[in-house]
Amino acid sequence: MIVHSIFFYFFSVIAIFSSLMVITSRSTINSVFFLILDFISVGCLFIMVGAEFLGMILLIVYVGAVAVLFLFVVMMLNVAEQKQSWFIGKKSTHIPTGLIVSTLILLELLVVVGGWKYKEDLMSSSTLLLSEISNTHQLGLVMYTDYILYFQLAGIVLLLAMIGAILLTFRERVGVKKQSYLNQISRDPSNAVELIEVKSNQGVKVDD
């Protein structure tokens, strides 16, 4: 048990330290790197409590894809050296919004954790209580039986978000030459080569 708690404190100290660094570090790039470290240590904590599937998915989705996009955006926008004004200089407009959001999240956490602590039957699903099957099987059993509707709805919401994002950024560019494999393959010599007799002093107009 000692080793278990040593590892627990190791990962949680790293997680808390790096999440503090995310909001206090001056360079945006470093913030993103600390965010990645935070994700990884939280994933390790998940694995330590036996939720290996959740831990791995956290690594794959957040570290492998979402944080790469964060890093991408931060590097592309070249805001790496932007100074964050916390208490000095101009008043930041982000702080009130951030405070409201974080208060809401704190309240939600209080409700959920408090309810789970003091009301035993809040966890309605009985499948979760079987502890001898692995975490992945448990999740599958719950997700595709009790919560199939919510699962499907979440999928539809994500699909809509994806289509919306594509629609917002899509623009038809004119005057750009595009490669069409079908046209290239279906060319044959009879219509690809043309023999023209050029009259002198007139030249040929080649269509482009």
Add this chain to the structure above:
Amino acid sequence: MIEYLEILGQEVYKIIFLLVPILVSVAMIVWLDRRVWGLVQKRKGPNVVGPFGLFQTLADALKYIFKEIIIPASANKVVFILAPIITMTLALVAWAVIPMSEDLVLANINVGILYLFAISSLGVYGIIMGGWASNSKYPFLGAIRSAAQMVSYEVSIGIIIINVLLCVGSLNLNDIVIAQKELWYVIPLFPMFVIFFISSLAETNRPPFDLPEAEAELVAGYQTEYSGMMYAMFWLGEYANILLMCAMGSILFLGGWLPLMDIYPLNIIPAPIWMILKILFLFLLFALIKAIVPRYRYDQLMKLGWKIFLPFSLIYLVLTASFLFYFDKLPKVNI
């Protein structure tokens, strides 16, 4: 406490016995790659140092160690040094779950395939950090290209893995291998094997998809500013990643450590040798493709990933699921 130290000692011992063969085989595989490349082009390849030139990579490594490490003045030093270390570490860490036989595996975890997938999706950080920290145009362009390419091809690799998992019913790598006792998945899932192979070429930045380091356009991509041992670490990490992808391919499709057929002369050959033979077979394909296929254009690469591989593997996933459901062949899970 003493007990834990003992366990720790045993684990360190095991890890060393895993890492040293991998590093040696990476060195050998670099030699094999150059050799095959040479033979395809009717050259001899490295054949001077040691027997058949086998020690060429060691000589190269020695040269890299004694070279000066140059850090550009305007680089972000911490990230610049961290990038090759991350690449190398991630490439080696993933080997912990690769089973060489039924019980010859460092960590037989329940979510082995997810672990492999997670580690290979982290591999993009080494490249993107190296490219950004160099603070120079070509490395940055190379890093951006590479990140986009690796993220895109991961999607189709993920769907191919789901295809295999549907047939197995477990995320454990040993279970995946044992499920192929009757029939290797390369036969029923052959199109997926082809797509997996091509995607793993793109995932490891191998030719014909080595656009991040396309020397004609980007000098050497994200490695432009690196020199000496730091460059060598990128290079070794890349080859360790290639070996890892080969191991993943052989576990998912070629039956891992299972013999070719369960008949007398074949099944007395020990399991790790079968695994190594399969990895070598896939690596030879990698090396041959490097030698014979010209480089893709960047937009063609993206088109191939998103418009051809992704829809095709999704359709094949639906087909596999329907087939398994209709013929009642879905894996029975004993809970």
